[in-house]
Amino acid sequence: MPTIQLRNISKRFGSIQALEDITFDVKNGEYLCILGSTGSGKTTLLRTISGIIKPDNGEVISNEKNMSDVPVEDRDTVYVPQTYALFPHLTVIDNVCFGPISKGEDNDLAKKRAMEILKLVKLDKRAESYPSELSGGMQQRVALARGLVSGAKMLLLDEPLGALDARLRIELRTELRRIAKENGLTVIHVTHDQDEAMSIGDRIMILRRGKVQQIGTPFHVYIRPQNIFVANFVGHSNFLEGTVMKRNSKESIIRLRGGNQVKTDDISHAVEEPIVIGIRVEKTRIFDHPVDAVNTLRGELIKANFIGTFIRYEVKLDNGDIMAALEPSDSGPAKLQLGDRVMLTFEPDHCIVFDYPTLGLNRELEVF
Numbered sequence: 001m002p003t004i005q006l007r008n009i010s011k012r013f014g015s016i017q018a019l020e021d022i023t024f025d026v027k028n029g030e031y032l033c034i035l036g037s038t039g040s041g042k043t044t045l046l047r048t049i050s051g052i053i054k055p056d057n058g059e060v061i062s063n064e065k066n067m068s069d070v071p072v073e074d075r076d077t078v079y080v081p082q083t084y085a086l087f088p089h090l091t092v093i094d095n096v097c098f099g100p101i102s103k104g105e106d107n108d109l110a111k112k113r114a115m116e117i118l119k120l121v122k123l124d125k126r127a128e129s130y131p132s133e134l135s136g137g138m139q140q141r142v143a144l145a146r147g148l149v150s151g152a153k154m155l156l157l158d159e160p161l162g163a164l165d166a167r168l169r170i171e172l173r174t175e176l177r178r179i180a181k182e183n184g185l186t187v188i189h190v191t192h193d194q195d196e197a198m199s200i201g202d203r204i205m206i207l208r209r210g211k212v213q214q215i216g217t218p219f220h221v222y223i224r225p226q227n228i229f230v231a232n233f234v235g236h237s238n239f240l241e242g243t244v245m246k247r248n249s250k251e252s253i254i255r256l257r258g259g260n261q262v263k264t265d266d267i268s269h270a271v272e273e274p275i276v277i278g279i280r281v282e283k284t285r286i287f288d289h290p291v292d293a294v295n296t297l298r299g300e301l302i303k304a305n306f307i308g309t310f311i312r313y314e315v316k317l318d319n320g321d322i323m324a325a326l327e328p329s330d331s332g333p334a335k336l337q338l339g340d341r342v343m344l345t346f347e348p349d350h351c352i353v354f355d356y357p358t359l360g361l362n363r364e365l366e367v368f
């Protein structure tokens, strides 16, 4: 049974449509990550679910009850805001206990539980510090502890790891998921970090300009992006424009801009239809010599960036398009120089074929 159902939620601020016709369900005990760039409506969505913001249209249903007239404090939901509003005159532990004690919980019991939660977020040693004595990341963890201590079954976390350094971020995200699963919590976790969303969400939802683009398991969204925007936002893809030239019951031949032909497994587009092919950069291989491959495109190497485990190559194809390939640093062609003639190859089953967008490819790729 779903814990939370959103039905056709819309919210406008003046001329800005912050949320547009949002409908989705979150199941009991599920960890849902909402992934979107800045200004895509993530905070507005969480605040709407929590009841802080009233939507212009639509409703939030919790356990089959319409929440429209239920005040924030009567919902079994805790919203942990993006900017951690801690009480500056209270110590860390008192900040964490504040909610439970003001709701009438026994002081000692509340402190004991708060201490356990502080251990979880690795701040037990700073229990007696004041917020001004903490780093940004520590303050964020206090805010998180305040949410966890409430005992609410549904947590709405707004960029809960945003102020942490990369290592702690990775460590804490696993902890967060573990805490949620062990305590049977339902979590909606907002982030703009795709690795974070992919690694901890049971499902992820991609939001763009207030509209849901896709919702599904990380694997499904990665393998079957529903549109060009998602294919580019979750992982990085190359996009090639073309027209279907031939099609049989198993494959299509696409004529790319400039005349090259490539084969794809897609059979959902008709002959003469304009399309865009998406190919993941990590599924694109680069060679400095001709190879026996179904699809080969030639061009000139214009960039090579060493990014630790991988090298990202950028190639200007003969038709002027730019295509990238990601190769493990310890494999791939050893001594490529900028300006070298290279070959890019990819398999027909790694081509995702999209309808050609009405407003053109570039508009589809815009993040903001």
Ligand SMILES: Nc1ncnc2c1ncn2[C@@H]1O[C@H](COP(=O)(O)OP(=O)(O)OP(=O)(O)O)[C@@H](O)[C@H]1O
Pocket: 013, 014, 016, 017, 018, 036, 037, 038, 039, 040, 041, 042, 043, 044, 045, 082, 192
């Ligand atoms: N109270 C408000 N008044 C006017 N406009 C608002 C208000 N709150 C949000 N907006 C606008 O709504 C849009 C969505 O904002 P929101 O804060 O939900 O984005 P976000 O996805 O959380 O972004 P970020 O990643 O930067 O936190 C933005 O264009 C923002 O300027």
Ligand SMILES: [Mg+2]
Pocket: 042, 043, 044, 082, 158
């Ligand atoms: Mg926000």
